[in-house]
Amino acid sequence: MNLSLNFVALKTIVRKEVVRVLRIWVQTIFPPAITMTLYFIIFGNLIGRRIGDMGGYDYMQYIAPGLIMMSVITNSYGNVVSSFFGAKFGRHIEEMLVSPMSNATIILGHVAGGLIRGLLVGALVTVVALAFTRVEVRHPLITLSMVLLSSTVFALAGFINAIFAKKFDDISIIPTFVLTPLTYLGGVFYSISLLPEFWQRLSLANPILYMVNAFRYGVLGTSDISIATAYAIVLLFVVVLFAVSLALLNRGIGIRE
Amino acid sequence: MHALSIRNLRKTYPNGIEALKGIDFDVAPGDFYALLGPNGAGKTTAIGIICSLVNKTIGTVQIFGHDIDTDLAAAKACIGLVPQELNMNLFETVQNIVTNQAGYYGIPRRKALQRAEQYLQELRLWDRRHEPARNLSGGMKRRLMIARALIHEPRLLILDEPTAGVDIEIRRSMWDFLQRINAAGTTIILTTHYLEEAEHLCRHVAIIDKGTIIENARMSTILRKLQREVFVLSLREPLASAPVLPGFEAALRADGELEVAVDADHSLNDMFQALNDRNIAVVSLRNKANRLEELFMRLVEGKSAGQAEAAG
Numbered sequence A: 001m002n003l004s005l006n007f008v009a010l011k012t013i014v015r016k017e018v019v020r021v022l023r024i025w026v027q028t029i030f031p032p033a034i035t036m037t038l039y040f041i042i043f044g045n046l047i048g049r050r051i052g053d054m055g056g057y058d059y060m061q062y063i064a065p066g067l068i069m070m071s072v073i074t075n076s077y078g079n080v081v082s083s084f085f086g087a088k089f090g091r092h093i094e095e096m097l098v099s100p101m102s103n104a105t106i107i108l109g110h111v112a113g114g115l116i117r118g119l120l121v122g123a124l125v126t127v128v129a130l131a132f133t134r135v136e137v138r139h140p141l142i143t144l145s146m147v148l149l150s151s152t153v154f155a156l157a158g159f160i161n162a163i164f165a166k167k168f169d170d171i172s173i174i175p176t177f178v179l180t181p182l183t184y185l186g187g188v189f190y191s192i193s194l195l196p197e198f199w200q201r202l203s204l205a206n207p208i209l210y211m212v213n214a215f216r217y218g219v220l221g222t223s224d225i226s227i228a229t230a231y232a233i234v235l236l237f238v239v240v241l242f243a244v245s246l247a248l249l250n251r252g253i254g255i256r257e
Numbered sequence B: 001m002h003a004l005s006i007r008n009l010r011k012t013y014p015n016g017i018e019a020l021k022g023i024d025f026d027v028a029p030g031d032f033y034a035l036l037g038p039n040g041a042g043k044t045t046a047i048g049i050i051c052s053l054v055n056k057t058i059g060t061v062q063i064f065g066h067d068i069d070t071d072l073a074a075a076k077a078c079i080g081l082v083p084q085e086l087n088m089n090l091f092e093t094v095q096n097i098v099t100n101q102a103g104y105y106g107i108p109r110r111k112a113l114q115r116a117e118q119y120l121q122e123l124r125l126w127d128r129r130h131e132p133a134r135n136l137s138g139g140m141k142r143r144l145m146i147a148r149a150l151i152h153e154p155r156l157l158i159l160d161e162p163t164a165g166v167d168i169e170i171r172r173s174m175w176d177f178l179q180r181i182n183a184a185g186t187t188i189i190l191t192t193h194y195l196e197e198a199e200h201l202c203r204h205v206a207i208i209d210k211g212t213i214i215e216n217a218r219m220s221t222i223l224r225k226l227q228r229e230v231f232v233l234s235l236r237e238p239l240a241s242a243p244v245l246p247g248f249e250a251a252l253r254a255d256g257e258l259e260v261a262v263d264a265d266h267s268l269n270d271m272f273q274a275l276n277d278r279n280i281a282v283v284s285l286r287n288k289a290n291r292l293e294e295l296f297m298r299l300v301e302g303k304s305a306g307q308a309e310a311a312g
Helices: A003-023 A030-051 A059-089 A093-097 A103-130 A140-164 A170-184 A197-203 A207-220 A227-251 B043-050 B072-077 B094-104 B109-122 B138-150 B168-183 B195-201 B219-224 B268-277 B291-311
Strands: B004-012 B018-027 B032-036 B058-063 B079-082 B156-160 B187-191 B204-209 B212-218 B228-235 B249-252 B258-263 B282-287
Touching (some): A003 A059, A059 A093, A059 A103, A059 A170, A103 A140, B018 B204, B032 B195, B043 B156, B043 B187, B109 B138, B195 B291, B212 B219, B228 B268
Parallel strands (some): B032 B187, B032 B204
Antiparallel strands (some): B228 B282
């Protein structure tokens, strides 16, 4: 593989993705900030006052890391799925397919785009959170690494969704019927210790639970699950989803006749 | 080494349609090569396979010696593609479309910007470089796709109906541009439905029909196969009926013009002599149909008729 060619190509895709995110910031950056502000006002401030403490923190503090992670996950996923499917739909994916850059570069470029949008939105939501509560990061390395890894997982998942998608409905089905329920049931708003045992065990099958809890551990120092398990699961997802993306692209599934 | 070498290339789509039935052809470096055929003949499928946009069923494709099965990146680096359908992000600016494409080929941004200026100037798009592509006219979008295909300075440029829907003036300027880059050494493969365009530009022609190559020769050789041409003559004085011209078939058209068929055994001088003998003065003359078009129709229709006969 020609490394310098692929490095330039990677930078080009990342630049293109950043230009796209910033060009349509009203759709990509602004709405999540508004949504999360409403979450903080309604769940954190109005309802949260009645709920009291959770995991030893007031409710607003407890949900802040989960809401930040939720916005990172959904925006990383949303960026890649819409950008890559848009390229398929508009046929400008052919610009990349005819070029000599490797398929791994195409994946990495789009994942980096998803990561950048996820982090931009995550930073904005953090600023919003600071207006409502204190956010003191206990373990910066865990916080940063977990947000990067989780963002990567969902950017890759968005990529696979875009590969299989044939129409615009197909890129909203997974976020609506899979991603959103898993996120809401992933411990963003509550500790799973509040659930009956059966539901606690079922919750452990939700990968988002590990991401939210590890991230919350990085910020607050409290978690429902083992941090080592969370890293193992998230790393496994990164490797498996990347391998699946690469295999699909190499075989031309969904992109070549 | 050939610029392009194709052997036994077959493509069967999942719905069972056999788009290519084992085609073979070579394109010499520096050639201007026409790949002609009716709609659905398999031209775009062949181009899609050459450019890695379509998976082949079987066969080999080599671009300047690089096999697409074993040396795909090197093969891709040699090709620039101007596709039949618009395939650009219409919300992206003209300059970004071109420089992004350069980046995909590993050309650093500074150099890409210099080349973008060169090609956008040449294709008269420089003044529109900061505008989104959706603001461009149809002809401008076609020119932008040519600039994009050339930004990495490919050795083989493939143009799939580049002048479809483009007005005469722009088409002529595109012809001049393509002739210039071909003269500078770029091998060009052109598919077009404007056979006048192929005859004007190309030195070699292959005709593909129903997934097989039915003719493949130099343009001059192929045109010599044309045994008969029909000319339309405007006359100084109208005629009441078609004259009898020994050795020629003549017919009077509804608009008063005279059609004369001249076969390969006769010259135009013979025809004018016959007209002079009958005191018929000719004001102007033109071909009834483009020569390549006439041959193309004869080959494609002849093959269909032959197949129908064999089937019957």
